[in-house]
Amino acid sequence: MPRQGAQRRHRRRNLRQRAGAAHPGPARPRRPPGGPHRRSPRRRAPSLRGCHPAHRAHRPPAVRAQRRVAEEDRRLVRRGPLVRLNVPITDAAEIAAVTAVLESGFLTQGPRAAEFENLVGSWVGTSRAYAVSSATTGLHLALHAVGVKPGDEVIIPDFSFPATANAVIQQGAIPVFVDIDIDTFNLDPSRLEAAITSRTTAIMPVHAFGLCADMDPINEIAARHSLPVIEDAACALAGTYKGRQAGSLATAGVFSFHPRKIITTGEGGMIMTDDEELGNKIQVLRTHGAVRGELFMSFIDAGYNYRLSDVHAAIGVAQMAKLAGITEGRHERADSLTERLAGLDGVRTPVVPEGTRHAYQSYVVLLDDDIDRDAVIRAMKSRDIETTLGTYGMHLQPYFRDRFGIEDAALPVSTRAHNQALTLPLYPQLTDSDLDLIAEKLAESIVAVRS
Secondary structure (H helix, E strand, O other): OHHHHHHHHHHHHHHHHHHHHHHHOOOOOOOOOOOOOOOOOOOEEEEEEEEHHHHHHHHHHHHHHHHHHHHHHHHHHHOOOOOOOOOOOOOHHHHHHHHHHHHHOOOOOHHHHHHHHHHHHHOOOOEEEEOOOHHHHHHHHHHHHHOOOOOOOOEEOEEOOOHHHHHHOOOOEEEOOOOOEEOOOOOOOHHHHOOOOOEEEEEOEEEEHOOOOOOHHHHHHHOOOOOOEEOOEEEEEEEEEEEEEEEOOOEEEEOOOOOOOOOOOOOOOOEEEHHHHHHHHHHHHHOEEEEEOOOEEEEEOOOOOOEOOOHHHHHHHHHHOOOOHHHHHHHHHHHHHHHHHHHOOOEEEEOOOOOOOOOOOOOOEEEOOOOOHHHHHHHHHHHHHHOOOOOOEEHHHHHHHHHHHOOOOOOHHHHHHHHHEEEOOOOOOOHHHHHHHHHHHHHHHHHHHHH
């Protein structure tokens, strides 16, 4: 068999040689013994890139449309909006802090998380602070710790980011949506007592966009019914109410450190409280229900892994050194933007009640009902200004609407805010020229939408 195979190969070689003599051409390189078999390269279809416009016209319409969209996307990505909605303040300090943690070997449950907790606790004025992986996990943990159980009811404002309601649902409880005050976008205390039932076990007001809710009447109503109050202070670090810091105004408060917030750790949150017993329970639940013994942990409850890593906490430590400057910068830009928008027809600038200091996590205006807010967002985008809605009327979102069956008529103020609130860019890096441009383009956009 080996000899026959050699003979066949010899005959094929002779045939190729005779064919080459009859039709001379470039010699075909021999494959080295034992080397890989090389396939001839596949012929590619001719490219239309850079071809004559008349040739490009023969492309199918769908292909031409897809290419136009792709080219437009690349152009927008490359250019980006001239004025972005928000830009976190990070620099070499955060890079150095993260590098130090990586070099230390303590990536989690190390000294940076404790340092971050101490810094935030000192700023807010609470005796206890617990760093967590996000504000959403913090709200869930706080609800669990105060004793909310499956089937219980928790009162929340309807106008908020859905994380507020999601935390309630994660605990197996039922969110009870209450309407808001149109001036502050916060829970309306005058509507609170009517929402309390025998199944109510907690009240969770939200400090919308960094403006503290009217906490005195909320706390008074809660006290009459022996209900804990948890502040959803996700947006309100450095906001104050009658001289007290957000996060220190109730049974517990929860901050967010998402990049859209006052300071950032990338992702992260913090639970604040002065209640020692509650704090101890939060600490246990945050780490799998564990308590430390002399040699190892023991587990006394069914907890969670809601810790914040030292990598994230290190960013937070660096950010806390900038908090005062960030806060002042936001206030200065907010005041300047309010001055520029004064008298602009159809626009109501933020309302700040006496005795309250707005944190200005977001600068949210309310448009008159005859102005199509979504059309304004599109018009501002076409003018290179990034804007968005205020936040969400949760009863209008498919999941909450379908599960809880709430009619729009039951929450008219939240419905209006959902449809007409507009968030404008606001952060310390904005220049006077940026603020001029925002005001100018908003006026132009409203005229264009109304015409």
